[in-house]
Amino acid sequence: SPYKVWLATVVISGISYLSYILRKFVFPDAGLLITGLFGGLYSSTATTIILARKSKETDSNPREYAAAIIIATAMMFLRIYILLLIFNPDVGISCAPWFLLLFFISLGTAYYFHYRFKKTKKSAIVTKNILEDKNPLEFKVAVVFALLYVFFSFVTQYTLQNFGTQGLNVLSFIVGFTDIDPFLLNLFQGKYDVTQLLIGMATFQAILSNNILKMFYAKTLGNRLLSKYIFQGFGIIIIANTCVILILHLLQ
Numbered sequence: 001s002p003y004k005v006w007l008a009t010v011v012i013s014g015i016s017y018l019s020y021i022l023r024k025f026v027f028p029d030a031g032l033l034i035t036g037l038f039g040g041l042y043s044s045t046a047t048t049i050i051l052a053r054k055s056k057e058t059d060s061n062p063r064e065y066a067a068a069i070i071i072a073t074a075m076m077f078l079r080i081y082i083l084l085l086i087f088n089p090d091v092g093i094s095c096a097p098w099f100l101l102l103f104f105i106s107l108g109t110a111y112y113f114h115y116r117f118k119k120t121k122k123s124a125i126v127t128k129n130i131l132e133d134k135n136p137l138e139f140k141v142a143v144v145f146a147l148l149y150v151f152f153s154f155v156t157q158y159t160l161q162n163f164g165t166q167g168l169n170v171l172s173f174i175v176g177f178t179d180i181d182p183f184l185l186n187l188f189q190g191k192y193d194v195t196q197l198l199i200g201m202a203t204f205q206a207i208l209s210n211n212i213l214k215m216f217y218a219k220t221l222g223n224r225l226l227s228k229y230i231f232q233g234f235g236i237i238i239i240a241n242t243c244v245i246l247i248l249h250l251l252q
Helices: 002-026 032-055 062-087 089-115 139-175 180-189 196-221 224-251
Strands: none
Touching (some): 032 196, 062 089, 062 180, 089 224, 139 196, 180 196
């Protein structure tokens, strides 16, 4: 309905705008970790791309960039869970342990990269204006999100009617290589004839493929020293994410 499209657009834009305000006005000269933290609340994929490209400008301490990218992914888990609690609290409560597990694993991995080795003078990284000061409440951004929301509504309904739950499982993996927010919000709000467990599975499956995509972006766009730590960091998260999906499949 138009109300659901409007509500989804307002909520996702509100969270993004809060991140934008904090980064621009409260922490304008924040370090890499804070940059990754607030960037992840807005878009972990966009933050990964920007930080990976920025890492090519310096070879100093690639672990700092890896930590910032990983913490952006940690904030993605938090953002998606907040959205799930808002739009489908029953599923949110049942999925709380898995989201908390993946959130803290991501935070722990970022912490390891940041503090495992002593910092040197070369690791002092200027981070001012790394992320574009682009207002996430621009009208065209909201329009694109609303259109994608409606599109995924039709695609999800068509998939369930013609291919059943297995089709939704496949769709969730595919969507992860695009923009997952419109798909997930539609799934959280939709009155589809699916179980709460299936919604949780589809959510983590979309997140898994999205993390694989971000690992690929960071590997190809970042400097050569970043690749090693990106594979290690995302490898831990992807393995944990996969284990959660397998457990949910066993519980089905």
